[in-house]
Amino acid sequence: xxxxxVRADVSSFQRVFETELGYVATSLRRLGVAPxxxxxxxxDLFVEVWKRWATYEPSRPIRPWLFAFAFRFSSDYRRLSxxxxxxxxxxxxxxxGKAADELLxxxxxxxxxxxxxxxxxxxxxxxxxxxxxxxxxxxxIADSLGIPANTAYSRLRLAREEFTAAAKRIKSKExx
Amino acid sequence: MxxxxxxxxxxALDDDALALLRGGxxxxxxxxxxxxxxxxxVTSSIAALSPGAGGGGGGGGGGGxxxxxxxxxxxxxxxxxxxxxxxxxxALGFGVRPLVGVGGHENVQNTSIRPAAxxxxxxxxxxxxxxxxxxxxxxxxxxxxxxxxxSAAKVGPLRDLSAERTMLDGxxxxxxxxxxxxxxxxxxxxxxxxPRGALAEEREALYVQALAQSGKLPExxxxxxxxxxxYPDSMLLPAVSAATEAPSAPPKKDAP
Numbered sequence: 490x491x492x493x494x495v496r497a498d499v500s501s502f503q504r505v506f507e508t509e510l511g512y513v514a515t516s517l518r519r520l521g522v523a524p525x526x527x528x529x530x531x532x533d534l535f536v537e538v539w540k541r542w543a544t545y546e547p548s549r550p551i552r553p554w555l556f557a558f559a560f561r562f563s564s565d566y567r568r569l570s571x572x573x574x575x576x577x578x579x580x581x582x583x584x585x586g587k588a589a590d591e592l593l594x595x596x597x598x599x600x601x602x603x604x605x606x607x608x609x610x611x612x613x614x615x616x617x618x619x620x621x622x623x624x625x626x627x628x629x630i631a632d633s634l635g636i637p638a639n640t641a642y643s644r645l646r647l648a649r650e651e652f653t654a655a656a657k658r659i660k661s662k663e664x665x
Numbered sequence: 666m667x668x669x670x671x672x673x674x675x676x677a678l679d680d681d682a683l684a685l686l687r688g689g690x691x692x693x694x695x696x697x698x699x700x701x702x703x704x705x706x707v708t709s710s711i712a713a714l715s716p717g718a719g720g721g722g723g724g725g726g727g728g729g730x731x732x733x734x735x736x737x738x739x740x741x742x743x744x745x746x747x748x749x750x751x752x753x754x755x756a757l758g759f760g761v762r763p764l765v766g767v768g769g770h771e772n773v774q775n776t777s778i779r780p781a782a783x784x785x786x787x788x789x790x791x792x793x794x795x796x797x798x799x800x801x802x803x804x805x806x807x808x809x810x811x812x813x814x815x816s817a818a819k820v821g822p823l824r825d826l827s828a829e830r831t832m833l834d835g836x837x838x839x840x841x842x843x844x845x846x847x848x849x850x851x852x853x854x855x856x857x858x859x860p861r862g863a864l865a866e867e868r869e870a871l872y873v874q875a876l877a878q879s880g881k882l883p884e885x886x887x888x889x890x891x892x893x894x895x896y897p898d899s900m901l902l903p904a905v906s907a908a909t910e911a912p913s914a915p916p917k918k919d920a921p
Contacts (some may be wrong), residue, residue: 653678
């Protein structure tokens with residue numbers, strides 16, 4: 490007989506994989522993982538998630554927890570010198586279900602955003618993404634990333650300055 | 666975007682910065698075949714982590730060939746037939762099932778996807794049933810994808826993949842019930858029909874195990890040697906090696 494508890498465990502992991510793969514892929518891209526490497530990094534990430542599945546507290550939101558994995562794996566990824574170039578060489582995604590020009594605009598907007606995020610130092614970027622893009626409360630961010638709340642606030646402040654400066658640079662470049 | 670009434674001292678983002686955030690906030694989506702392959706890779710790696718995985722662990726390492734090697738580790742390590750079916754891959758089908766956010770943008774909110782109420786346990790073995798790798802992976806930046814004409818174009822190859830998988834499932838099941846002779850027959854049938862099929866690597870691994878368990882060690886070792894030459898980076902290598910090195914024994918059928 491299959492222990493019901495194991496079935497539930499597997500089932501819940503499967504559900505998270507299905508529903509959160511897009512979020513994980515997005516987080517990895519925002520954290521600087523190149524499109525061609527997202528699958529490999531996501532693979533390693535989900536295997537690690539499985540290993541630590543027992544440590545997940547169901548009463549907590551899943552995304553900050555998953556983001557902590559994404560943050561760590563993208564950090565490791567970026568330390569590898571082979572990934573330090575061509576980070577933003579995008580593949581031409583096939584248009585599915587959307588007009589090609591519409592997709593192009595969205596791709597371009599994402600590319601610009603990812604590029605701007607690159608201007609934020611690594612430590613601060615995680616806080617910034619979680620707060621500004623994922624809408625995670627600061628206390629959750631601090632908890633997920635394992636940093637004091639004051640540190641999280643401080644990082645967000647500096648990250649905002651860096652991101653704002655990047656946005657200005659991008660706008661002035663576009664205006665030329 | 667977050668409102669920050671609780672952060673009065675922080676510099677506010679100006680309009681340019683906010684526009685930049687809003688413009689690029691859509692979720693990245695992987696194409697269906699990439700999702701399918703990834704699910705297979707994850708499944709396979711998790712199988713290798715299971716108790717009794719025969720040294721096939723290590724999380725897959727993220728190598729490009731890992732996904733191709735996804736299948737069969739389970740039977741190789743004696744997990745087949747033991748119980749829980751890991752339906753991650755099977756549930757994803759062959760790339761046509763809508764997955765995350767299909768049909769529109771998914772808000773990246775502070776959602777809570779809760780695992781089952783029962784606490785997870787790791788002690789029991791699992792039978793994993795991954796999907797098979799597909800052609801190519803590409804990350805599609807932008808909105809979530811909808812099933813499209815592209816799916817229809819894949820029907821032919823996918824049908825072949827489905828047939829391949831069915832045949833190898835038969836071989837695996839035979840190994841699981843302690844009938845290596847039937848597994849050899851199934852693997853041979855796959856070889857005849859799909860000599861260079863997408864699952865040839867998985868078939869060969871199964872074939873080696875089936876031969877070894879049938880007591881045909883010389884034949885198993887010859888095939889294992891060819892396997893090592895053909896797939897030097899295969900995740901299935903530990904299982905293949907274990908099958909030919911260890912005294913042949915049928916897999917356990919019961920959880921410990």
